[in-house]
Amino acid sequence: MxxxxxxxxxxxxxxxVPDPHIINPRDIIVRVTLAAICGSDxxxxxGYIPSMERGDxxxxxxxGEVVEIGQKxxxxxxxRVVVPFPIACGRCFYCQNHLYASCDNSNPNAASLxxxxxxxxxxxxxxxxxxxxxxxxxxxxxxxxxxDVGPLKVPDGMTDEQALFLSDILPTGYMAAENCDIKAGDxxxxxGCGPVGQFAIRSAFLLGAARVIAxxxxxxxxxxxxxxxxxxxxxxxxxxxxxRLKEMTGGQxxxxxxxxxxxxxxxxxxxxxxDRSKQMLRLQMDRPTALREIIQACRKNGTxxxxxxxxxxxxxxxxxxxxGKGLTFKMGQTHAHRYMRPLLxxxxxxxxxxxxxxxxxxxxDEAPEGYRIFADKEDNxxxxxxxP
Amino acid sequence: xxxxxxxxxxxxxxxxxxxxxxxxxALIIWGWKRRSWLGFLLSSAGVDLLNWSCxxxxxxxxxxxxxxxxxxxxxxxxxxxxxxxxxxxxxSRPIDEVYQFFRNFKNFSRFMTHVNDVREIDEKHSRWFVKxxxxxxxxxxxxxxxxxxxxxxxxxxxxxxxxESTGSVHFQRAPGDRGTFVRVSMNYLPPGGALGxxxxxxxxxxxxxxxxxxxxxxxxxxxxxxxxxxxxQPTGIxxxxxxxxxxxxxKEKAEEAGSVPQPKTRAAVSGxxx
Numbered sequence: 098m099x100x101x102x103x104x105x106x107x108x109x110x111x112x113x114v115p116d117p118h119i120i121n122p123r124d125i126i127v128r129v130t131l132a133a134i135c136g137s138d139x140x141x142x143x144g145y146i147p148s149m150e151r152g153d154x155x156x157x158x159x160x161g162e163v164v165e166i167g168q169k170x171x172x173x174x175x176x177r178v179v180v181p182f183p184i185a186c187g188r189c190f191y192c193q194n195h196l197y198a199s200c201d202n203s204n205p206n207a208a209s210l211x212x213x214x215x216x217x218x219x220x221x222x223x224x225x226x227x228x229x230x231x232x233x234x235x236x237x238x239x240x241x242x243x244x245d246v247g248p249l250k251v252p253d254g255m256t257d258e259q260a261l262f263l264s265d266i267l268p269t270g271y272m273a274a275e276n277c278d279i280k281a282g283d284x285x286x287x288x289g290c291g292p293v294g295q296f297a298i299r300s301a302f303l304l305g306a307a308r309v310i311a312x313x314x315x316x317x318x319x320x321x322x323x324x325x326x327x328x329x330x331x332x333x334x335x336x337x338x339x340x341r342l343k344e345m346t347g348g349q350x351x352x353x354x355x356x357x358x359x360x361x362x363x364x365x366x367x368x369x370x371x372d373r374s375k376q377m378l379r380l381q382m383d384r385p386t387a388l389r390e391i392i393q394a395c396r397k398n399g400t401x402x403x404x405x406x407x408x409x410x411x412x413x414x415x416x417x418x419x420x421g422k423g424l425t426f427k428m429g430q431t432h433a434h435r436y437m438r439p440l441l442x443x444x445x446x447x448x449x450x451x452x453x454x455x456x457x458x459x460x461x462d463e464a465p466e467g468y469r470i471f472a473d474k475e476d477n478x479x480x481x482x483x484x485p
Numbered sequence: 486x487x488x489x490x491x492x493x494x495x496x497x498x499x500x501x502x503x504x505x506x507x508x509x510x511a512l513i514i515w516g517w518k519r520r521s522w523l524g525f526l527l528s529s530a531g532v533d534l535l536n537w538s539c540x541x542x543x544x545x546x547x548x549x550x551x552x553x554x555x556x557x558x559x560x561x562x563x564x565x566x567x568x569x570x571x572x573x574x575x576x577s578r579p580i581d582e583v584y585q586f587f588r589n590f591k592n593f594s595r596f597m598t599h600v601n602d603v604r605e606i607d608e609k610h611s612r613w614f615v616k617x618x619x620x621x622x623x624x625x626x627x628x629x630x631x632x633x634x635x636x637x638x639x640x641x642x643x644x645x646x647x648x649e650s651t652g653s654v655h656f657q658r659a660p661g662d663r664g665t666f667v668r669v670s671m672n673y674l675p676p677g678g679a680l681g682x683x684x685x686x687x688x689x690x691x692x693x694x695x696x697x698x699x700x701x702x703x704x705x706x707x708x709x710x711x712x713x714x715x716x717x718q719p720t721g722i723x724x725x726x727x728x729x730x731x732x733x734x735x736k737e738k739a740e741e742a743g744s745v746p747q748p749k750t751r752a753a754v755s756g757x758x759x
Contacts, residue, residue, distance in 0.1 A: 104721070117718055121711040121714060151722050154720065154721065188709055189577055189709070190575070190577050190664070201708070202709040203709075205712075205713040207701060231715055
């Protein structure tokens with residue numbers, strides 16, 4: 098089959114590789130009909146993610162048709178399914194409490210992650226060997242472990258483009274908004290208007306926010322935010338984002354603030370990853386700016402919700418301000434499974450249309466070009482989908 | 486992991502230990518410089534002195550020769566001798582199910598990757614075949630010395646074992662209906678004493694890590710019904726990943742073996758979003 102493989106920093110190629118097969122009883126094999134490139138894939142592309150190996154197949158946002166089933170599990174061959182990006186067993190303590198991204202039993206390399214960070218998390222598709230080293234879904238076929246837990250059947254009337262983002266970014270944006278505990282009349286500010294930010298904006302309105310203020314610098318992203326009725330701040334024009342937010346909220350500040358930017362600096366094994374860390378400092382230099390702004394802008398006793406990924410250490414966090422204001426912090430990897438069905442219903446009901454973020458439709462063969470355009474934010478690129 | 490041998494020279498003053506240790510170091514350097522047989526002997530004596538000053542043992546003791554010479558005379562790891570490993574893990578299954586699974590010798594090779602085979606001799610006795618460091622197969626007989634259903638099992642090696650060990654597994658009901666805590670405590674004398682243990686550590690075959698990973702696999706089998714793996718999956722380098730090309734699972738094998746009964750789960754149907 099054809100698959101997009103990683104060979105090094107800014108070096109991804111579509112190669113012919115063997116087809117996947119059933120390895121464990123609860124596995125299924127899916128013929129991929131649509132996959133996407135995620136913002137977090139770009140960090141692999143740029144070489145920031147440790148424990149990648151040459152030849153690794155990328156992709157954690159994908160959907161397709163079930164072609165093989167290990168143990169009979171409720172799905173049928175031929176079912177059209179969308180697959181959540183964390184791999185979860187469904188039976189450990191965390192899964193039973195719907196905290197799927199913390200699954201204890203799905204990461205074959207849990208020991209390495211534990212040695213580095215002191216804890217391990219669920220395996221992820223196509224996201225480095227610390228997160229299990231599972232082959233990803235930017236391919237013609239993919240093996241999906243625990244086929245009885247994650248994959249969700251997509252109803253006939255729904256297009257692939259509408260359903261695809263149930264795999265990651267729609268639940269991620271939704272969880273970010275849900276974590277804000279929105280009350281009637283609330284103002285929610287969203288830093289970052291990439292695909293996750295876009296879904297956070299739309300979810301905040303769905304959950305009852307009166308106003309959403311979106312912050313970014315790319316005109317096309319701000320435009321897309323305005324289409325969802327958000328007010329926008331272009332932080333390149335408006336240098337005092339905090340002051341502007343206060344002014345817009347009667348001096349109070351937003352009731353809750355969502356960080357859809359993050360650090361994406363995976364890996365904290367300081368000794369082992371020393372060289373990588375130095376590279377990552379370049380990210381740390383500007384990205385905690387969003388988080389610092391959030392702490393300064395959020396109203397007293399407001400909620401800060403982090404959807405962007407943070408892993409490393411951060412300097413000079415105004416924790417005293419956060420304490421003084423009595424802020425609530427909510428964060429973490431998305432427990433995608435628990436949002437998939439409710440969000441599928443919202444898509445069916447026309448309350449949200451995830452396909453609005455798609456700007457580029459390409460064939461799997463063109464994936465390397467897709468990565469380049471997306472990474473360089475060329476051609477007003479917001480989201481690339483790939484059809485094998 | 487604790488030290489192999491407890492320090493025996495605690496009653497000596499630190500000054501004496503320092504003087505003897507430094508003399509040992511001087512002998513090592515002086516002997517080394519001579520580059521002759523006499524020099525070699527002087528260096529060896531220096532090593533012994535330095536070792537004594539640090540551990541209170543003579544060199545042959547530290548290297549585990551005591552353990553080898555006295556093999557067969559002892560059934561248990563002597564008090565304060567050997568390596569002790571303690572590990573525990575929470576398993577979200579009822580205590581009787583975990584105990585029953587553990588009490589069946591046939592299940593051991595499913596989650597202990599270094600165990601080649603365990604043959605049941607009778608209710609209390611079993612023969613173990615285990616992968617040792619550097620591909621050597623080690624074997625020994627084990628005897629269950631205490632078995633309290635749903636509470637604990639303890640064992641010891643008997644006869645002339647390649648690895649003398651004694652240990653216990655305790656089962657404890659986790660609070661609030663959260664399954665079972667399994668706690669393994671083990672004492673063993675590694676083949677080759679301290680040197681053997683150090684080599685095993687270098688080769689990544691340290692029992693402490695093995696036990697930790699064995700428990701992780703036990704949890705995976707009990708909870709998920711399978712051990713997470715990517716062995717044999719495709720990659721863009723050469724052919725498929727993993728040198729060993731073997732099918733880990735097939736419908737035929739599964740029917741033969743009869744797996745742990747598992748509840749049906751469908752997670753995506755749950756939801757907090759409204």
